[in-house]
Amino acid sequence: MLLDGETFRVFAAVLAVLTVASLTGFILSRKASGGPAHATIENLNARIKSWWVMVGALAAAFAFGKTGLIVLFALCSFMALREFLTIAPTHRGDHGALFAAFFAVLPIQYYLIGIEWYGLFSIFIPVYAFLLLPALSILRGDTENFMERISETQWGLMTCVFCLSHVPALVTLDIPGYSGRQILLVAFLIIVVQGSDVLQYMWGKLYGAHKIAPNVSPSKTVEGLVGGAVSATLLGAALYGITPFTSLQAAGMAGVIVLMGFVGGLVMSAIKRDRGVKDWGEIIQGHGGMLDRMDSLVFSAPVFFHLIRYWFTV
Amino acid sequence: MIEFAGSVVAKLIAGFARAVTGVRARWLGCAPEPKQRIYFANHASHGDFVLIWTALPPPLRAMTRPIAGKDYWDADEMRRFIGRHVFNSVLINRNVTSRRENPLGPIEQALSQGYSLILFPEGTRNTGSEPLLPFKPGLFHLARSFPNVELVPVWIDNIGRVLPKGEVIPVPLLCSVTFGHPIRYEAGEAKPAFLLRAQSALLNTSPDKERRHAA
Structure with a gap:
């Protein structure tokens, strides 16, 4: 299976941007050897290098269509949940619940998306996992910090599995006049979310002066947010050709995605702060953990999914 | 043949440990060099020495042997295979009532042959809320008899x-x-003082300490 024409053109454009980024990074590192900006440029280059790997993984998944995306995002969920629960102070008594979270709830959620059972995948974790997992935890009789433990496990499942699974779920949406092209909605979402992160980072590094939330995320600035949000919204509008939206609708969708992504970044940073860690993990060089890269996507994917489902499906 | 099977199983176990725990080695106090060392670590789970062993680069892995209880690892054929041929463990007799020879004998022999060792000085798995149990004296005796071997705390x-x-x-x-700063026995040092020093070296290696500072 190869990428078809439209998907291929999207990836070709992304690869062109990455090539320009890599060349720029290379020139910057030649110019600034040893200077104070050196560490920032080193990190920038590590980030760009990791982008090549991430885009490669996405291209491979896209080539296998819905199944490819489900497998890829199930793996991402696994790694994200592992990062989340690593810093959540569960007890020995939660062993069974944790095991069920990883090896029952996670695969079932993605299986339900695979068979396109919307009625169940949209409530499976919020209702059934929510009600049953605490029962597994209490079987061992340990009540110390019980509410904290069950809440954290549920929060991990909601963010890392439930929310994230809405990315491949986009492919299941039945949109008149758009059948067979839904996979491009995934491309649209990821390009806007990650584009917004990159653009906010760039605007912030170039013009950032006023911090928005110094206690939560010291690198976020007003200039970065406004510049990044506006340019990412324009980017979304420009991509309307691969969506079922008009250019105005595409801009609106991108605006919502960017806003939710910003909220996601802040909330997930606050959790890291609470636990006293800087990054969720080290799996993606230069970026940190899986959740450091996915936090915006986690918050924007379900909202994007439901906006389309409400207004664009039959 | 059994050696080959052992090395294949060893790779499988290390791969599995990596897939489950995404284990990362943090060499903060020393470098991964092929020096003769005793790695002494906190003990909370059967997975402990598998994890240290997985974290060591293969050349170091080949020269490092974990110390394990003979009673457990000799109990059946499967454990005997894993203990001897997969991890190349040094098996010691923990049973105080029946031991006639020096229980550290096999360990001293391995050190004389140039092997590095993985040792859990707490003696048993710690399941309580204290970060570390008091150390057993074995580490002291080994440190005194082999003053040139680096003692590396591993959290x-x-x-x-x-x-x-x-x-x-x-x-x-x-x-x-996390591999911390190596310590050595200092001439004339008393046993309790040495064991306390080793214990605090291990506690200082714990990332919990960094987290508390960061928060």
Whole structure:
């Protein structure tokens, strides 16, 4: 299976941007050897290098269509949940619940998306996992910090599995006049979310002066947010050709995605702060953990999914 | 043949440990060099020495042997194979009533042959809320008899949650193995003072300490 024409053109454009980024990074590192900006440029280059790997993984998944995306995002969920629960102070008594979270709830959620059972995948974790997992935890009789433990496990499942699974779920949406092209909605979402992160980072590094939330995320600035949000919204509008939206609708969708992504970044940073860690993990060089890269996507994917489902499906 | 099977199983176990725990080695106090060392670590789970062993680069792995209880690892054919041919363990007799020879004998022999060792000076798995149990004196005797061997404190983080005592199936959580600043026996040092110093060296290697500072 190869990428078809439209998907291929999207990836070709992304690869062109990455090539320009890599060349720029290379020139910057030649110019600034040893200077104070050196560490920032080193990190920038590590980030760009990791982008090549991430885009490669996405291209491979896209080539296998819905199944490819489900497998890829199930793996991402696994790694994200592992990062989340690593810093959540569960007890020995939660062993069974944790095991069920990883090896029952996670695969079932993605299986339900695979068979396109919307009625169940949209409530499976919020209702059934929510009600049953605490029962597994209490079987061992340990009540110390019980509410904290069950809440954290549920929060991990909601963010890392439930929310994230809405990315491949986009492919299941039945949109008149758009059948067979839904996979491009995934491309649209990821390009806007990650584009917004990159653009906010760039605007912030170039013009950032006023911090928005110094206690939560010291690198976020007003200039970065406004510049990044506006340019990412324009980017979304420009991509309307691969969506079922008009250019105005595409801009609106991108605006919502960017806003939710910003909220996601802040909330997930606050959790890291609470636990006293800087990054969720080290799996993606230069970026940190899986959740450091996915936090915006986690918050924007379900909202994007439901906006389309409400207004664009039959 | 059995050696080959052992090395294949060893690779499988290391790969599995990596897949479940995403273990990362943090060499903070020393470098991964092929020096003769005693790695002494906190003990919370059966997964402990697997994790240290996985965290060591293969050339160091080949020269490092874990110390394990003979009673456990000699109990059946499977454990005998894993203990001897997979991990190349030094098996010691922990049973105080029946031991006639020096219980440290096999360990001293391995050190004389140039092997590095993995040792859990708490003696048993720690399941309480204290970060470390008091150290058994074995480490002191070895440090005094082999003053040229570096003693490297190794903090294993989180494996107690991946595979708590009494559980059979691991859950996937991230683990790290931190290698701290080596210590040595100082001439004339008394046993309790040395053991306390070793214990605080190990506690100082724990990332919990960094986290508390960061928060």
